[in-house]
Amino acid sequence: MATIGESGSNGNAGRELVIVGGVSGSGKSTVGALLAQRLEVPFIDADSLHPEANVAKMAAGLPLDDIDREPWLVRIGEVLAEHADRGLVLACSALRRTYRNTIRAVEPSTVFVTLSGSRELIAARMNARADHFMPASLLDSQLAAFEPLEADESGADIDVDAHIDDIVDAAANVVRQGPAPA
Numbered sequence: 081m082a083t084i085g086e087s088g089s090n091g092n093a094g095r096e097l098v099i100v101g102g103v104s105g106s107g108k109s110t111v112g113a114l115l116a117q118r119l120e121v122p123f124i125d126a127d128s129l130h131p132e133a134n135v136a137k138m139a140a141g142l143p144l145d146d147i148d149r150e151p152w153l154v155r156i157g158e159v160l161a162e163h164a165d166r167g168l169v170l171a172c173s174a175l176r177r178t179y180r181n182t183i184r185a186v187e188p189s190t191v192f193v194t195l196s197g198s199r200e201l202i203a204a205r206m207n208a209r210a211d212h213f214m215p216a217s218l219l220d221s222q223l224a225a226f227e228p229l230e231a232d233e234s235g236a237d238i239d240v241d242a243h244i245d246d247i248v249d250a251a252a253n254v255v256r257q258g259p260a261p262a
């Protein structure tokens with residue numbers, strides 16, 4: 081996993097393929113949209129790529145399982161690959177290593193920026209949020225599923241107990257280091 085802080089260049093400016101991952105409420109959409117602006121690439125929230133049945137299941141308070149997520153993860157890899165010439169930031173939970181493997185099998189140059197923080201902080205942010213289909217009651221299942229990046233995975237984790245601007249700065253630094261793991 082890359083370390084945060086150095087701001088080198090990956091020689092891929094404007095064509096970065098980035099997933100901002102983490103549990104529900106960790107800030108993927110907020111950070112992802114700002115990171116995309118910073119990198120001058122498009123932004124997509126992977127919630128918009130879920131089959132309707134997945135959204136309905138979560139809205140009913142039931143966690144998704146591996147079978148529910150599989151076609152969605154493949155589609156996410158395809159969408160990344162379709163953006164290889166202009167870059168893309170996708171907000172996508174990508175909670176487990178196997179999920180990230182599925183995405184990388186389709187688009188190997190994907191860089192993962194994962195967001196993590198305490199249960200208390202994320203729960204407070206979820207509870208303060210209005211008009212979102214995801215109930216805060218699913219946070220524990222999200223935290224249980226989350227597997228941090230491993231050493232051979234391209235990307236880095238960022239602590240979300242920070243100002244949004246600092247998180248976006250850190251995310252941009254991770255991306256500038258490029259797709260190869262340190």
Ligand SMILES: Nc1ncnc2c1ncn2[C@@H]1O[C@H](COP(=O)(O)OP(=O)(O)OP(=O)(O)O)[C@@H](O)[C@H]1O
Nearest residue numbers: 103104105106107108109110205209214242243244
């Ligand atoms: N660094 C931050 N400081 C304060 N509030 C934040 C920060 N990051 C995100 N938030 C707020 O926390 C809430 C959750 O963030 P956001 O919706 O981006 O998370 P998410 O990971 O995309 O969630 P989901 O996966 O459920 O869509 C939002 O109301 C957002 O404005």
Ligand SMILES: O=C(O)[C@H](O)[C@@H](O)[C@H](O)[C@H](O)CO
Nearest residue numbers: 103104105127144173174214
């Ligand atoms: O893998 C998953 O369980 C899902 O992607 C969830 O993480 C939600 O889609 C999202 O967090 C809610 O907005």
